[in-house]
Amino acid sequence: MDKRILVLGASGQIGTELTQKLRELYGNSNVVASDIKLGTFEMMDAGPFEIIDATDKETILSVIKKYQINQVYLLAAMLSATAEKFPQKAWNLNMNSLLAVLELAKEKHIQQVYWPSSIAVFGPTTPKNNTPQKTIMEPTTVYGISKLAGEFWCNYYHEKFGVDVRSLRYPGIISWKTKPGGGTTDYAVDVYFKAVEEKIFTCFLSENTRLPMMYMEDAVNATIQLMEANPATIKIRTSYNLAAIDFTPKEIAAEIRKQIPDFTIDYAPDSRQQIADSWPSSIDDSEARNDWNWKHEFDLKRMTLEMLNNLEKK
Template structure:
């Protein structure tokens, strides 16, 4: 019998692209997309879709049993900037949904779990350059706190109950297909839209704020790669560091100017600047490279070229 996959939070920025990729790999009938509402009709209409509330254990369990699901990708979460506005909601959603899935795996309803962590687990006291896999983690955002705690629980469930849970710490993710969802690295997507639409962009981070970034295709590739690796190869069950490239708003603007010379950028840092200041500027992902052969493909020039090419018809 072919294995069935459930994506919880399939309508989000990463969830939607992951859904298309997994359907291409495993067949439309073997990948069930789910979310709390029908807010992404492309996903809803592209294959099997279920309304699932990640906060409701029964809702998740019923869907898993109905479709004989054995692998769950839990992509539902409240992100960093939104989480600062609604701290308790972010805590509840991010933690409760994880416990539901880990408990279902512990009870053997599912065999394998993917749960994304984030560079938000790091904080102001973490080394900024080439942040190592094992280091000081004192996150200063609600989102980061939920991700750090989540990592501890993933490792705990793996050690105590042999739950096959796998995780990567996503950096900022850049995609042309979906609009950003309330994160601190959103500027790196907005800037391309504004460059094409208005030839100018007012950035909410200062010009020299370097952050680790990854093009969406690379993020999806990493997610698929870690999940298809042999269980023995996955030596870290909290979450793997993942790096693509690091750049500043000034550098991304310069790469856009090569294609749109009249593009102008201004800077008005807001509350997200403080969040960005607490995060690493570059990440060491040697462990991911060593354990499951991770490697990124897109550099900044390639990202800019692809983003402008794909978004141009829209404007």
């Protein structure tokens, strides 16, 4: 099938780079970017752009009809740290946007849906190291609760109505193109910006807080690879564990100092520490690797070089 794609939440951290990659692969005119507010000039100039509230099913449907869309990537969400401040708002956005898109797929207006989950679905009772695909899931954040509910809605629509919905549990995602957007793992983006701009960084997590992370290029490639995979190979319709690297603030700082020797870091843990403590330290993603041949390319060293080189140019 010729892909005609709508990206909801295209201006967010993942949406920005995923939209760009989708346009490179399938043609600018075949990928409609959308967000609740205007996007960057580059995004709006490169291809079609629509202003859409991701919870507004009728507006989404009108855009699907206008561009004959057959694939929707739903990336609109309120992230972990921000969602704790606005719980009702976060639940409304995170759940109603997903239900709107799943209904449109059930009604056969679109053929495929992508929706991201997160390591936030796990909780303090989950095994922390090498967290398995199927395990105890008792999230303690609004974001995690909404993502866990969303996973089961995806599975329900697949089982009941045959909706081809696919999902990944993202770890922390690191990119030089967009600044942090209110997530608990965002320190690992901010630390690179501050290292280049100011050579000093105050981390809101303690030095030995280990979390699963991934460079943006790997995350984008995994997402597209999953959507390209033969439906017969997709055995999990809640959401696949996805992993690449894991590290602590102390380890990332040591790697940065290899390139910027006078960089300094100090630690002032805040409310986000409690969120981070409830999440896994490392993830077992062997099912994704077995089912559709996922493999990451960036380790901490290679990612650090990419981040610093690009930020210095920027």
